[in-house]
Amino acid sequence: MKKLAIGIDIGGINTAFGLVDDEGTVYAEYVVSTKKYPRFDDYQPYVEELCGAIKTMLGTVSFDFELTGIGIGAPNANYHTGTIEHPANLWKFTEANAGCDESLRVFHLAADIGRRFPGVEVLMTNDANAATIGEMVYGNARGMKDFVMVTLGTGLGSGFVANGEMIYGHDGFAGEFGHVVVRPGGRKCGCGRRGCLEAYVSATGIKRTAFELMAEMTEPSELRGIAYDDFDSAMVSAAADKGDPVALEAFRVTGEMLGKALADMVVITSPEAVFLFGGLAKAGDKIFEPTKRYMEQNMLSVFKNKVRILPSGIEGKNAAILGAAALIWQHRRA
Amino acid sequence: MKKLAIGIDIGGINTAFGLVDDEGTVYAEYVVSTKKYPRFDDYQPYVEELCGAIKTMLGTVSFDFELTGIGIGAPNANYHTGTIEHPANLWKFTEANAGCDESLRVFHLAADIGRRFPGVEVLMTNDANAATIGEMVYGNARGMKDFVMVTLGTGLGSGFVANGEMIYGHDGFAGEFGHVVVRPGGRKCGCGRRGCLEAYVSATGIKRTAFELMAEMTEPSELRGIAYDDFDSAMVSAAADKGDPVALEAFRVTGEMLGKALADMVVITSPEAVFLFGGLAKAGDKIFEPTKRYMEQNMLSVFKNKVRILPSGIEGKNAAILGAAALIWQHRRA
Numbered sequence: 001m002k003k004l005a006i007g008i009d010i011g012g013i014n015t016a017f018g019l020v021d022d023e024g025t026v027y028a029e030y031v032v033s034t035k036k037y038p039r040f041d042d043y044q045p046y047v048e049e050l051c052g053a054i055k056t057m058l059g060t061v062s063f064d065f066e067l068t069g070i071g072i073g074a075p076n077a078n079y080h081t082g083t084i085e086h087p088a089n090l091w092k093f094t095e096a097n098a099g100c101d102e103s104l105r106v107f108h109l110a111a112d113i114g115r116r117f118p119g120v121e122v123l124m125t126n127d128a129n130a131a132t133i134g135e136m137v138y139g140n141a142r143g144m145k146d147f148v149m150v151t152l153g154t155g156l157g158s159g160f161v162a163n164g165e166m167i168y169g170h171d172g173f174a175g176e177f178g179h180v181v182v183r184p185g186g187r188k189c190g191c192g193r194r195g196c197l198e199a200y201v202s203a204t205g206i207k208r209t210a211f212e213l214m215a216e217m218t219e220p221s222e223l224r225g226i227a228y229d230d231f232d233s234a235m236v237s238a239a240a241d242k243g244d245p246v247a248l249e250a251f252r253v254t255g256e257m258l259g260k261a262l263a264d265m266v267v268i269t270s271p272e273a274v275f276l277f278g279g280l281a282k283a284g285d286k287i288f289e290p291t292k293r294y295m296e297q298n299m300l301s302v303f304k305n306k307v308r309i310l311p312s313g314i315e316g317k318n319a320a321i322l323g324a325a326a327l328i329w330q331h332r333r334a
Numbered sequence: 335m336k337k338l339a340i341g342i343d344i345g346g347i348n349t350a351f352g353l354v355d356d357e358g359t360v361y362a363e364y365v366v367s368t369k370k371y372p373r374f375d376d377y378q379p380y381v382e383e384l385c386g387a388i389k390t391m392l393g394t395v396s397f398d399f400e401l402t403g404i405g406i407g408a409p410n411a412n413y414h415t416g417t418i419e420h421p422a423n424l425w426k427f428t429e430a431n432a433g434c435d436e437s438l439r440v441f442h443l444a445a446d447i448g449r450r451f452p453g454v455e456v457l458m459t460n461d462a463n464a465a466t467i468g469e470m471v472y473g474n475a476r477g478m479k480d481f482v483m484v485t486l487g488t489g490l491g492s493g494f495v496a497n498g499e500m501i502y503g504h505d506g507f508a509g510e511f512g513h514v515v516v517r518p519g520g521r522k523c524g525c526g527r528r529g530c531l532e533a534y535v536s537a538t539g540i541k542r543t544a545f546e547l548m549a550e551m552t553e554p555s556e557l558r559g560i561a562y563d564d565f566d567s568a569m570v571s572a573a574a575d576k577g578d579p580v581a582l583e584a585f586r587v588t589g590e591m592l593g594k595a596l597a598d599m600v601v602i603t604s605p606e607a608v609f610l611f612g613g614l615a616k617a618g619d620k621i622f623e624p625t626k627r628y629m630e631q632n633m634l635s636v637f638k639n640k641v642r643i644l645p646s647g648i649e650g651k652n653a654a655i656l657g658a659a660a661l662i663w664q665h666r667r668a
Contacts, residue, residue, distance in 0.1 A: 163499045167604075170481075170640070260515070268514070302419075
């Protein structure tokens with residue numbers, strides 16, 4: 001009988017999920033709103049709707065199959081405990097809970113879903129780790145034992161694989177490469193500290209860099225006509241394609257920051273390859289070329305010309321669902 | 335029958351080796367000179383003498399035992415290939431080899447020893463990784479799945495364990511935490527680059543810091559009476575114990591550099607503990623206190639108060655031999 005896994009990708013706006021086999025074919029795909037359930041008290045109704053929708057989806061499949069497991073990628077997810085801990089943008093306290101202890105905002109999602117699907121294994125990790133496992137199971141990291149995935153979205157996420165296994169770390173939260181401090185005392189980061197890599201290397205980071213460069217440089221630029229609040233990182237990419245000097249410099253600076261940070265990371269885990277995934281990675285050579293160049297320039301000699309910087313092989317709209325489902329296939333192999 | 339392993343520690347001056355059981359008891363211990371064989375052409379005679387001495391040692395044991403394997407800790411050792419690659423201080427080219435390709439300086443030591451002990455497994459890794467495995471098998475990391483070992487000697491070595499396994503990396507050289515660049519454009523490092531952690535945090539690093547501080551500070555200090563060439567890091571420790579202001583500041587600065595670098599490393603592998611080993615670690619609270627304090631001050635909030643900084647449990651004269659022998663026990667467990 002065909003074996004299928006469910007992959008669930010929980011974002012701040014939507015929760016997308018699908019039924020996937022071990023080769024990456026998606027047999028059904030659904031979406032429920034996450035945004036509809038913003039408050040702390042909305043968590044249980046959210047779980048109800050999600051599990052109801054999963055059961056509806058399972059009912060639409062016209063052939064016999066075995067459900068091998070449910071994999072979930074979610075922000076602040078802890079692999080060891082199956083919990084989502086203190087998420088910044090999910091199930092927040094409002095006036096009604098004012099004064100409640102933040103320690104209550106630990107959501108046992110894996111167990112809560114598992115209870116509604118008896119006998120089905122439920123595994124959860126953060127979205128970047130899920131993408132990493134997706135790359136290992138379905139993408140360009142197939143067969144690799146030691147690699148790193150860098151996801152360049154609004155922030156910078158990452159996943160580290162060593163000896164063929166995800167590094168979850170002792171507490172289940174390993175792989176926060178975006179929060180390596182690359183410029184002490186530098187830009188304010190969403191984490192409350194200053195100078196983190198993701199404040200420079202991410203969609204938001206390159207936007208901030210473009211604004212810094214507009215102040216620093218005197219060359220004309222089409223970016224100078226756009227207000228900060230109307231600006232997004234795709235505009236930097238479009239301008240760079242037309243030779244815009246500020247946009248080109250923004251990519252060079254971003255690649256320099258990432259390349260140097262990768263050179264420092266390589267000495268720790270010595271990966272075979274680093275995969276770049278997400279919006280900023282779609283800029284192609286504009287980001288890959290300076291990243292490679294500055295990584296090699298700053299590399300400890302023993303690692304020079306050994307580490308490849310490669311595009312993700314699962315880039316596309318199903319990547320997050322595939323990644324979450326891959327948690328199940330990877331776990332069954334191990 | 336008693337099972338024993340041989341642990342070999344290759345240093346620039348001496349090669350120490352011993353016969354060890356899986357509980358860390360050393361039944362015999364020998365030393366041969368490494369320094370006596372400095373040149374490229376000395377490698378084969380060195381191997382001959384070493385293997386001869388090992389056979390002599392084995393002959394002295396008065397009870398029956400099974401030799402389970404030979405573990406080696408050596409500079410620039412590659413675990414995957416069993417080779418020592420381009421060591422800075424071993425088997426160097428001299429005038430006689432002038433013009434020879436440096437690629438010849440790859441020494442297949444594991445195979446060369448294995449040939450002389452048919453049927454015996456020979457494993458090799460660098461000295462810091464061997465110490466790490468020693469900590470895992472015999473020391474304070476017993477039972478830990480995710481930890482980091484930092485060895486503070488002339489330089490700064492390190493070993494990373496995740497999911498209960500050493501991270502050797504794709505090329506076999508992972509774990510070079512001493513070569514994370516913590517101060518871009520900073521002090522010259524032995525690796526040819528600038529600003530590496532080991533140029534600040536090591537016996538040599540704290541000595542360099544003390545000299546920088548003697549220039550910067552105006553307070554009297556007993557260290558001001560000692561020339562650079564006569565100075566060693568133990569003098570900083572002795573002076574600090576007497577309240578010397580320059581020496582105390584040198585430890586604070588060293589702990590600050592290490593603590594901040596650890597905060598950046600923790601986000602990647604999320605270890606349960608970081609062990610400090612070697613000369614500088616023997617300074618105790620003088621180095622542990624500022625290291626902990628600055629690590630916590632600079633830590634991403636999710637990791638705060640989770641990571642312990644602990645002393646090594648194998649510190650002492652046999653640590654290097656135990657670590658090398660532990661390679662064998664660890665491999666047989668896996």
